[in-house]
Amino acid sequence: xxxxxxxxxxxxxxxxxxxxxxxxxxxxxxxxxxxxxxxxxxxxxxxxxxxxxxxxxxxxxxxxxxxxxxxxxxxxxxxxxxxxxxxxxxxxxxxxxxxxxxxxxxxxxxxx
Amino acid sequence: xxxxxxxxxxxxxxxxxxxxxxxxxxxxxxxxxxxxxxxxxxxxxxxxxxxxxxxxxxxxxxxxxxxxxxxxxxxxxxxxxxxxxxxxxxxxxxxxxxxxxxxxxxxxxxxxxx
Numbered sequence: 001x002x003x004x005x006x007x008x009x010x011x012x013x014x015x016x017x018x019x020x021x022x023x024x025x026x027x028x029x030x031x032x033x034x035x036x037x038x039x040x041x042x043x044x045x046x047x048x049x050x051x052x053x054x055x056x057x058x059x060x061x062x063x064x065x066x067x068x069x070x071x072x073x074x075x076x077x078x079x080x081x082x083x084x085x086x087x088x089x090x091x092x093x094x095x096x097x098x099x100x101x102x103x104x105x106x107x108x109x110x111x112x
Numbered sequence: 113x114x115x116x117x118x119x120x121x122x123x124x125x126x127x128x129x130x131x132x133x134x135x136x137x138x139x140x141x142x143x144x145x146x147x148x149x150x151x152x153x154x155x156x157x158x159x160x161x162x163x164x165x166x167x168x169x170x171x172x173x174x175x176x177x178x179x180x181x182x183x184x185x186x187x188x189x190x191x192x193x194x195x196x197x198x199x200x201x202x203x204x205x206x207x208x209x210x211x212x213x214x215x216x217x218x219x220x221x222x223x224x225x226x
Binding site: 034036041042043044045046049089099100101102104105 | 116145154155157160168203205214215216217218219220
């Protein structure tokens with residue numbers, strides 16, 4: 001079945017550092033890929049998505065490119081802020097429809 | 113748009129008691145999902161409704177768990193009897209349905225079973 005693997009956290013960075021959170025997936029067909037973010041005490045919210053190979057999703061300075069050849073969807077940001085501290089989830093929506101399969105989540109801590 | 117509304121926000125109960133979690137999806141959304149989040153197991157899909165009909169309940173842990181969606185604007189997740197290992201954050205999410213549609217999550221219910 002479908003699965004998503006993320007790098008384990010926590011990831012601790014200083015403000016203005018470059019961020020990469022790795023995500024790889026296993027799925028049949030052509031899934032849509034997502035990054036969701038969960039701030040403390042809140043539910044998940046969509047950060048960005050890509051629906052086909054080579055698409056780049058972007059939002060709030062974050063980017064991720066759908067790489068079918070490496071089955072990856074790594075999240076990047078050029079300069080993180082303290083306010084980016086949260087848990088980030090990679091997810092996919094496969095041929096079964098809009099059910100999402102989530103990765104285990106990666107906690108990001110940004111220090112001033 | 114009020115978003116997905118869950119209640120209660122926090123629930124503390126004793127082992128053996130019945131627990132009912134409630135969810136009001138976003139108006140117009142036709143898909144509803146119940147997730148459970150724990151440190152050990154991460155985010156798990158428990159059950160998925162489409163147009164009020166349960167489509168996939170393979171994630172429901174055992175018979176102590178049940179979920180209903182009597183109409184398009186309300187769903188419940190019930191645990192009877194509750195056990196300490198049920199302690200987790202339970203999220204409800206809704207979407208417009210269809211391939212690749214994004215999910216809108218509620219703020220969750222923090223359940224503690226003592």
